Amino acid sequence: xxxxxxxxxxxxxxxxxxxxxxxxxxxxxxxxxxxxxxxxxxxxxxxxxxxxxxxxxxxxxxxxxxxxxxxxxxxxxxxxxxxxxxxxxxxxxxxxxxxxxxxxxxxxxxxxxxxxxxxxxxxxxxxxxxxxxxxxxxxxxxxxxxxxxxxxxxxxxxxxxxxxxxxxxxxxxxxxxxxxxxxxxxxxxxxxxxxxxxxxxxxxxxxxxxxxxxxxxxxxxxxxxxxxxxxxxxxxxxxxxxxxxxxxxxxxxxxxxxxxxxxxxxxxxxxxxxxxxxxxxxxxxxxxxxxxxxxxxxxxxxxxxxxxxxxxxxxxxxxxxxxxxxxxxxxxxxxxxxxxxxxxxxxxxxxxxxxxxxxxxxxxxxxxxxxxxxxxxxxxxxxxxxxxxxxxxxxxxxxxxxxxxxxxxxxxxxxxxxxxxxxxxxxxxxxxxxxxxxxxxxxxxxxxxxxxxxxxxxxxxxxxxxxxxxxxxxxxxxxxxxxxxxxxxxxxxxxxxxxxxxxxxxxxxxxxxxxxxxxxxxxxxxxxxxxxxxxxxxxxxxxxxxxxxxxxxxxxxxxxxxxxxxxxxxxxxxxxxxxxxxxxxxxxxxxxxxxxxxxxxxxxxxxxxxxxxxxxxxxxxxxxxxxxxxxxxxxxxxxxxxxxxxxxxxxxxxxxxxxxxxxxxxxxxxxxxxxxxxxxxxxxxxxxxxxxxxxxxxxxxxxxxxxxxxxxxxxxxxxxxxxxxxxxxxxxxxxxxxxxxxxxxxxxxxxxxxxxxxxxxxxxxxxxxxxxxx
Amino acid sequence: xxxxxxxxxxxxxxxxxxxxxxxxxxxxxxxxxxxxxxxxxxxxxxxxxxxxxxxxxxxxxxxxxxxxxxxxxxxxxxxxxxxxxxxxxxxxxxxxxxxxxxxxxxxxxxxxx
Numbered sequence: 034x035x036x037x038x039x040x041x042x043x044x045x046x047x048x049x050x051x052x053x054x055x056x057x058x059x060x061x062x063x064x065x066x067x068x069x070x071x072x073x074x075x076x077x078x079x080x081x082x083x084x085x086x087x088x089x090x091x092x093x094x095x096x097x098x099x100x101x102x103x104x105x106x107x108x109x110x111x112x113x114x115x116x117x118x119x120x121x122x123x124x125x126x127x128x129x130x131x132x133x134x135x136x137x138x139x140x141x142x143x144x145x146x147x148x149x150x151x152x153x154x155x156x157x158x159x160x161x162x163x164x165x166x167x168x169x170x171x172x173x174x175x176x177x178x179x180x181x182x183x184x185x186x187x188x189x190x191x192x193x194x195x196x197x198x199x200x201x202x203x204x205x206x207x208x209x210x211x212x213x214x215x216x217x218x219x220x221x222x223x224x225x226x227x228x229x230x231x232x233x234x235x236x237x238x239x240x241x242x243x244x245x246x247x248x249x250x251x252x253x254x255x256x257x258x259x260x261x262x263x264x265x266x267x268x269x270x271x272x273x274x275x276x277x278x279x280x281x282x283x284x285x286x287x288x289x290x291x292x293x294x295x296x297x298x299x300x301x302x303x304x305x306x307x308x309x310x311x312x313x314x315x316x317x318x319x320x321x322x323x324x325x326x327x328x329x330x331x332x333x334x335x336x337x338x339x340x341x342x343x344x345x346x347x348x349x350x351x352x353x354x355x356x357x358x359x360x361x362x363x364x365x366x367x368x369x370x371x372x373x374x375x376x377x378x379x380x381x382x383x384x385x386x387x388x389x390x391x392x393x394x395x396x397x398x399x400x401x402x403x404x405x406x407x408x409x410x411x412x413x414x415x416x417x418x419x420x421x422x423x424x425x426x427x428x429x430x431x432x433x434x435x436x437x438x439x440x441x442x443x444x445x446x447x448x449x450x451x452x453x454x455x456x457x458x459x460x461x462x463x464x465x466x467x468x469x470x471x472x473x474x475x476x477x478x479x480x481x482x483x484x485x486x487x488x489x490x491x492x493x494x495x496x497x498x499x500x501x502x503x504x505x506x507x508x509x510x511x512x513x514x515x516x517x518x519x520x521x522x523x524x525x526x527x528x529x530x531x532x533x534x535x536x537x538x539x540x541x542x543x544x545x546x547x548x549x550x551x552x553x554x555x556x557x558x559x560x561x562x563x564x565x566x567x568x569x570x571x572x573x574x575x576x577x578x579x580x581x582x583x584x585x586x587x588x589x590x591x592x593x594x595x596x597x598x599x600x601x602x603x604x605x606x607x608x609x610x611x612x613x614x615x616x617x618x619x620x621x622x623x624x625x626x627x628x629x630x631x632x633x634x635x636x637x638x639x640x641x642x643x644x645x646x647x648x649x650x651x652x653x654x655x656x657x658x659x660x661x662x663x664x665x666x667x668x669x670x671x672x673x674x675x676x677x678x679x680x681x682x683x684x685x686x687x688x689x690x691x692x693x694x695x696x697x698x699x700x701x702x703x704x705x706x707x708x709x710x711x712x713x714x715x716x717x718x719x720x721x722x723x724x725x726x727x728x729x730x731x732x733x734x735x736x737x738x739x740x741x742x743x744x745x746x747x748x749x750x751x752x753x754x755x756x757x758x759x760x761x762x763x764x765x766x767x768x769x770x771x772x773x774x775x776x777x778x779x780x781x782x783x784x785x786x787x788x789x790x791x792x793x794x795x796x797x798x799x800x801x802x803x804x805x806x807x
Numbered sequence: 808x809x810x811x812x813x814x815x816x817x818x819x820x821x822x823x824x825x826x827x828x829x830x831x832x833x834x835x836x837x838x839x840x841x842x843x844x845x846x847x848x849x850x851x852x853x854x855x856x857x858x859x860x861x862x863x864x865x866x867x868x869x870x871x872x873x874x875x876x877x878x879x880x881x882x883x884x885x886x887x888x889x890x891x892x893x894x895x896x897x898x899x900x901x902x903x904x905x906x907x908x909x910x911x912x913x914x915x916x917x918x919x920x
Contacts, residue, residue: 040904070840073848073855088885099885109904110848110855132857133900137848140817142810142869142892147885149808154885160810161888187883195882203890206871210834219835219842222875226889229878257811258869258892 035064035076041109045078057093061123066108066137069122073131074114080105082148104144110135156195160254165198167250172237193233197247200230204244205251208269209262213528213618214276225323227273228280232324235284244277245270268508271528272618287320288328295332304333308340315341316348368400369453372414377456379417382430382596383555386479390415392471396459404470412459413445413469419479420460422452426514427491427595432479434462436469443467445475484596486518489604490626492553492585492597494521496546496607497622498569499589500539501525511569512619516595519629524621531612531620540609550602551586555593558582568592606630681709681717688717688735689724695804698730698759702797705737710745715784718749730754734764734800738790744774747784755780758807767803771796810892814869817894821867826896829868843873847895854899861899869894 034041036058045051058064067074081094081101089100113128143155150158156165169176172194179188204227207219214224227244234243248270256263294310306329314320322341329336372394381388394414395402405411413434423429429450436443449461469475494514501509505527515522557579563570568582569591583597584590598604608630612622625633645652648659688703701721705714718733725731730753736746746768748761761783765776769785772792776785788796818828832850834843844850847870854861870893880887 044904068841068846068849068852072852102886108848113856131855133855134903135855135900136896136898136902137851137855138896139847140894141886142813142894143888144886145813145894146808146810149813155888155891156882158810192882199881199888199890203873203888206890207834207873210871212835222842222873226875226878257809258814 034058034078036060038064038076038078038109041076041078057095062121065123066106067114067125071114071116071125071128073110073135073137074112074127075108075110075135075137077106077108079103080107084148088153102144102148103141104148105138105140108137108139110137154195156198160258161198161202163254164201164247164250165194167247168194168197168234168237168239168243171243171246172234172239174237190237193237196233197230197243200226200233201244201247201251202255204230204273205248205255205262205269206259208272209259209265213272213526214279215618224276225321227276228321228324231277231280232284232327242274242277242281244273248273268528275528275618283320287314287324290314291320291325291328295329295334298334299332304335306334306336308337308342308344311336311338311341312344312348315345368396369457369459371401372396372459373454373457375414375416378415378458380419380421380458381417382419382421382479382484385419386481386484388417388419388477390417390475390477392469392473392475395469395471401471404468405464406468407464407466409464411462411464411469413462414457414459415475415477418450418458418460418477420447420450420458420477421479421484421487421596422450422458424452425593425595426494427516428487428518430479430487431483432477434460435476435478436467436473437476438470438473441467443469443473445469483518485598485603486627487516488596488598490519490521491516491593491595492601493543493604493607493624493626494523495583495585495589495591495593495597496543496601496604497521497523497539497609497624498525498591499585500543501531501622502569504535504539505531519627520623520625522621522623524615524619526618527620528618530614531622536609536612536622540607543607543609546586546588547601547604547607549586550600551588552600553583553585553597555581555583555597563592566590608633678713681706681713682720685717685720685724689721692725695801696807698732698754698757698804699725700732700734700801700804701725702734702800703736704793705735707738708740709737710739710786714745714747715749715782718747722749722751725751727751728753730757730759732759732761732764732804734768734797736793736796738793739786742790743787744772744790744793745784745786746772746774746776747782748778749782750780759804764800764803768796768800771799814892814894818867818869821865821896824865826865826867827863829863829866831869831871831892834871834873844870845872845874846870847872847893848897851897851899864899864901866897866899867895868897 034045034056042056045056046053064077064079065074066077079094081103084100084102086100089097094101094103111131111134113131115126115128118124118126143158143160146158146160147153147155152158152162155161165176174190174194176191176194180186180191204223207223207226212219212223214220214227216224230247231243249266252262252266262269291314294306294314298306306325311322311325314325315322322338326336326338375393392413393416395405396412396414397405397409402411420430420432421427430447432447434445434447436445444465444467445462446465447460447462451459451461453459494516498511501523509525509527511523512526513524560580563580563582566582567590569589580592581594582590583593583595585601605627607624607626609622609624612620615621624630641652641655644655648655650658684706688701688705691703692699692701694700705717709717714735714737718735721735722731722733725733731751732754733749734746736744739745748764748768750759750761750764760780762778762780765778765783765785769776769788772788774785774788776783778784822828829850832844836842836844836849841849847868848855850870851861851866853859872891872893873889874891875889877887878889881889
C-alpha cells in the first residue's frame with residue numbers, strides 16, 4: 034500500500050485482519066499507478082501471493098517478485114498526472130484532482146491462473162502450455178529437463194519454448210483483432226513477434242514451417258474464451274503463414290551475408306559490426322535490425338546501432354527529396370509558394386476541356402521568369418485550368434496552350450501536369466514557337482483522346498475495385514492504382530492469391546456492367562453523408578470535409594477526384610491480364626481497357642492461330658499437344674544424358690590401360706573425352722582408380738579439354754597412395770603452373786580448370802617428375 | 808481451474824454485485840502514445856477524466872492487452888507475457904476505498920478454496 038495511506042492501512046489491518054507484518058508501505062515508484070503517460074493516476078494497494086521458499090528468497094516483493102507474485106492491483110484513481118519530468122517512473126507532477134474518486138482494479142488473469150493451476154509460470158497455464166508442448170515435440174526437446182523451479186534457474190531451451198508459446202499466442206490475438214504484418218507501427222510489432230517465434234524454434238533445431246503446426250494449437254487453447262478465433266481462423270492463419278514464408282526467404286538470403294560480415298569483422302580484430310553492414314542487411318535483404326543484433330550477439334560481437342540509425346535517417350531524407358525532385362523541377366518549393374500567392378488555381382476540367390485563361394507565372398530552372406522563348410522547357414501556371422494534374426493514380430492530361438496576345442502568337446505543348454502544392458497546378462511545357470510571358474491570355478486545350486482514354490481506365494478501375502470487394506470482401510481495399518491511357522493497374526490488400534477462377538468471373542462481370550450502359554454521376558457532399566451512403570474511401574487517406582463522390586449506376590460508389598466516362602458502355606472492353614504479389618499482403622491486378630484490350634485479344638488470336646497450324650491441331654488441343662511434345666523432349670534429353678555418361682564411363686577401361694609404374698606407384702595420366710567436367714570427370718577418375726590394384730598406391734590424373742577452351746582436371750589418390758605420402762593436392766600444385774590453370778584440393782582428391790590444352794603433355798610430365806622426385 | 812472458468816467466475820461475481828459486464832476493447836488502440844491497449848482501464852479513460860459521463864456507475868471486464876516493452880524478459884521470468892488478460896472492476900465516482908473491500912474479498916476468498 035501507499036506509504037501514508039492510513040485509510041487503506043486501517044481497512045487492510047483492522048477491517049479485514051491482515052497482520053501488520055504482511056503489509057508493506059511503498060513510495061511513489063511502487064504504490065502509485067498511471068498509464069505511463071499524462072492521464073488518470075492514483076495511489077494503489079497491491080496484492081501479492083507468497084509461493085514459498087522453492088520460488089526464491091524470503092523478504093517480500095522488494096526482494097523477489099517471482100516468489101511474491103503480484104496478482105491484483107487496486108488503484109484509487111483520483112488524480113490527473115502531467116507529462117514526465119524525469120527518467121523515473123514517478124517523475125511527473127500531479128495536475129490536480131479528477132472530477133470523481135474512482136476505483137480501477139487489474140487482476141492479471143495469467144498470474145491468477147498460474148497460482149490456481151499450481152504451475153510455475155504463466156507459460157504453463159492451460160491457455161499457453163499446449164503450444165509450448167507442441168513446440169517441444171517438434172524440436173525434440175524435453176521441457177523442464179534442465180531447469181529448476183525458480184525462473185532464474187531456467188535452461189535456455191526452456192526460455193525459447195516459452196518465447197514460442199507466448200509469441201504464437203500474441204500473434205494469433207493481434208491478427209485476430211485486425212493487425213496485419215508490416216514495416217511500421219503495429220504491423221511491425223506483429224512482424225517482430227511472429228519472426229521471434231519462428232526464429233526461436235529454428236534455434237531449437239526445427240527448420241520446417243512451424244506456424245502451421247503451432248497456430249492451430251494456440252487457437253484451440255484460446256477459443257473457449259474467444260470463439261471468434263476459430264471462426265476467423267482461415268484469415269488469421271493465412272496472414273501468419275505468409276509472414277513465416279516471407280521470413281524464411283529473408284533468412285535464407287540474409288544469414289549467409291551476416292555470417293560473412295561477422296567473420297570479416299572478427300578477422301579484422303574488431304568487436305563491432307559496422308552500421309553500414311547492418312544497414313545493407315536491412316536495406317537489401319529486409320533483415321530486421323533486432324535480428325542482426327541478436328545474431329551478432331550470439332557470435333559474440335556487437336553492432337554499431339547508432340551508425341545504423343543514422344544511415345536509416347539519411348535514407349529516409351533522401352527518399353523524400355527524391356520523390357519531390359522527381360515530381361517537380363524545384364526541390365525548393367518557395368517558387369511555387371509565391372506562384373500560389375496569386376490565389377488557388379481552379380480546376381475546370383470536370384466540365385470542359387478547353388478554356389481561356391491567363392498566365393500567372395512562368396517558371397524556369399532558376400525560378401520565376403519574365404519571358405520564355407522558342408525551344409525553352411519551362412513550367413506555366415494559369416489562373417484556372419482544364420488540365421488534370423497527376424493524382425489519385427490518374428495520369429496527367431497532355432495538350433496545348435496557345436498565346437494569342439495582340440501582335441504576338443505562341444504555341445506551347447503540355448507534356449506533364451503536376452500539383453506541387455495543394456491548390457497549385459503547374460504545366461510543364463515546351464515552347465514550340467513564339468514567346469510566352471506572365472499575364473498572357475491563352476487558350477488551354479486538353480488532348481481529348483488521351484483524356485478520354487485515361488478516363489476510361491479510371492472508371493474501369495472503379496469497377497474493378499467494386500468487383501473485387503464483392504468477390505473477396507471489404508478487406509480488399511485499394512493500396513494504390515495507375516490509370517493510364519489504355520491500361521490500368523490496381524493494388525489491393527488481401528492475404529492470399531486471388532484464384533484464377535475469381536479473376537475470370539470478375540472480368541466477366543465487369544464487361545457485363547459495361548454492357549448495361551450505366552450512367553456515371555458525380556457530386557460533392559460532406560464526409561458524413563458519403564460514409565452514410567457507403568462510398569468507398571481509401572483507408573488512411575486524408576479527405577477534406579467536402580468530398581467528391583463518383584458513382585457508376587448502382588455498381589460502384591467511391592470518393593474520387595479524377596475524371597471519368599459519362600456512361601459505362603464508353604469503356605468498351607476490359608481485359609484483366611492477371612494478378613501477382615507485390616509485397617506482403619498486397620496483390621496487383623493489371624488490365625487493358627478499350628481498344629487496347631481488343632488489340633491484345635486480337636494478337637493472342639493470331640498467335641494461337643499460328644501455333645495451331647504449326648502443331649496441326651485445333652486451338653483447344655494445343656495445351657495437350659505441347660505438353661506431350663515437352664514430355665518427349667525431356668525424355669529424349671534424359672536418354673541422351675544416360676548415353677553420354679555411359680560413353681564416358683566406357684572410356685574408363687582404355688584409360689586404365691595406360692597405367693605406368695613410377696617408383697612403385699601405379700600412375701594414370703591421361704586425356705579424358707572432351708567436354709567432361711565436374712561430377713562426371715570425378716566419377717570417371719574414381720572408376721579408373723577402381724580398375725587399378727587396390728593394395729598398391731595408385732594415382733589417377735585425368736584432364737578433359739573443355740568446349741570453350743581450357744581444361745577441366747581431377748586427381749584422385751587411393752588409400753594406399755595416401756598412406757605412402759602421395760597427396761592429390763601436391764600433384765595439382767605441380768601440374769597447374771605448367772598448364773596455366775588454377776586448382777587445388779586435399780590428399781585424396783584435387784581438381785581445377787583453365788589453362789592451355791596444348792600444354793597438357795608437358796603438364797603430365799611435370800606431374801610424373803613430381804612423383805619421381807618425392 | 809481452467810482460465811475460461813476463472814473468467815466466468817470473475818465476471819459473474821462482479822455482475823452479481825451491480826457491475827455491468829463490458830466486452831474487451833480490440834487490441835489496436837487509437838492514441839498517439841499507445842499502439843495497443845495496455846490495461847483494463849484504457850477503454851475507460853474518458854470516464855475517469857470526466858471527458859464523458861460513464862454510462863454505468865460500475866463496470867467489470869476481461870480486457871485483452873499487449874505490452875511489448877519487456878519483450879526481452881519473456882520466458883526468463885515467471886510473469887512477463889506480451890499478451891495478457893486483465894480482469895478488472897471499476898467504479899466511476901461510485902464506491903471508493905471502504906466500499907470496495909467487501910466486493911474484493913469475495914473472489915480472492917473463493918480463489919483460495
